[in-house]
Amino acid sequence: MSKKTTIYDIAAKLNITAATVSRALNGNSKISESTRKLVNETAKEMNYEQNKLALALKSGKSFNIGVIVPRIDSNFFASVIRGIEEELHPHGYHVIICQTHDQDTVEIENINSLLNAQVDGILMSISNSKLETDEHFQKLLKKGVPLIFFDRRKEISGVSSVTIDDFKGAYTATQHLIDQGCKRIAHLSNNREIQIFKNRYLGYKQAIIDNGLEFDEAIVIETMSKVLEGRKTTKQLLAMEKPPDAIFSSSDFTALGAIEEIKAHGLKIPEDISVVGFSNEPFTRFMELSITSVDQSPIEMGRITAQVFLEEAKNSKKIKSEKQVILSPELIIRDSSLKSTIVSEK
């Protein structure tokens, strides 16, 4: 790599002090017009560009925004990012993205990398970890770098968030399964220290109770949002003495795994077992057997997250404001759970 030009190189070339170079580049009025011109021309000749960064450091603005997501190969997160970009781009901001792969160590590294990259703010969906400490988030707050959570959030004072009403989404999905005649509905849950998964669990549970069905903790299984994990967990459920007649999954990926496993057992969907996922990933629509899922309007979520950031960035005062935006989810009913005709035939 060739060495970068510094203000010292320019100073040496012009036989003036580095301080003069710095002042000239920053447009300090103590510097004569002729010197300023000479310094600027020399800087250009020598391919000097650090001053942009130096200015950014000074003004506290790089116009780069960091976005951290568990994974980019999920349509949900990719769409949120798209919404963020669409909203921020007209304001001159650029989005740089990191993924955590749901590992807390990587999440911490990502935050440090983005801080080193001088981002003006971090918009993130936290990783699925059981990390107790908030230290890495507190570090951001201490440095005055705006932090905004979307979808997966942690309750941290001073941090705004944009989420959907996961309780309602799960309640509606479970109610739909009950309306279809299902009586023993299993739940593929996820790490419930993350609020979205906790709320999906609570919404599911409440719908079961409100409809006078038996709530059985044995058919609530915590798993990871992966196809293979969905298969494994469903295998467990099918091996039970009283297997479920429906599965409500907190993730489309585990729902897909559940469907693969149910088919492998020669059972029919939705007749023998109905399946509902969460997130409305595009594959739920393309599948041979399309999957019922809960839509989270991700592009809107991204846009609103960006708007919350823009507001906070404007408030450069010492005012600490915290905003919680909660969007309403929508159940998209498809083949994997729609057996109304069968029910009405009974």
Added chain:
Amino acid sequence: MSKKTTIYDIAAKLNITAATVSRALNGNSKISESTRKLVNETAKEMNYEQNKLALALKSGKSFNIGVIVPRIDSNFFASVIRGIEEELHPHGYHVIICQTHDQDTVEIENINSLLNAQVDGILMSISNSKLETDEHFQKLLKKGVPLIFFDRRKEISGVSSVTIDDFKGAYTATQHLIDQGCKRIAHLSNNREIQIFKNRYLGYKQAIIDNGLEFDEAIVIETMSKVLEGRKTTKQLLAMEKPPDAIFSSSDFTALGAIEEIKAHGLKIPEDISVVGFSNEPFTRFMELSITSVDQSPIEMGRITAQVFLEEAKNSKKIKSEKQVILSPELIIRDSSLKSTIVSEK
């Protein structure tokens, strides 16, 4: 936002010069051990962290690597990035990602953003634009920031690349359609100023010619890699006096659009029209009618791209080396083109 602590703040607090603070933080031997200790402790107390960046500027290393892709919501690009991360992480590098949405202006902005973020290198797949200028790439080279292309490359002296043998992938796909009895094979192409699309076109053309079929430029249509574009283009093809009996698409997304459009016309796949895509996106496997496609081993592509970067980063000398790695593609035959039984019945 709270103001960042600078070396001037530390200097003021300790009543020493900023230069001394800077030297102490950088471990200059002219500074006494006691001063160094005092400065470091004060810097820590005052939450000073700029020195990390300053050191990064000095050493030319931030351990951040920028990856630029046209879109993150493509399994192909997400998998390449995964391969890059897996390979670079053990070396202490962090990956930050930008997407261009195939817009050249955004591509240029992304490069500038990543330069401002002080990345140690940029690994990228260029956007689908007809931009004539190489200026933004030359800027990187001039600054000595390693640039490596993967998949979508441009021929630029001094820039290494990792691609697959697109000619071979397209040739094999077209030969397969011919073997299935197809005689009038259309090609959904893309911007052929991008080498991968040019090579896919050339491979397709060569297979047509080698098999003694008529090559008809009228059924080669340039389109964008989007489902809707695939539908539109296929509509055009189906309206022709002599419509094709097969479509070889340079993208799985346009292939998906083609399938939707063919179905909407009440035609059968593969009996009436066979379809082959390119990239082996996961949805090609999940579809009701699974799609034949060309696999590009993206994780391996990412890993090798990262390895090429690591080699170049080691060569901090003035040696300019250029490496071109070409991986071999594999045709995955599925429902959308497999009609062997029908052919043999004839």
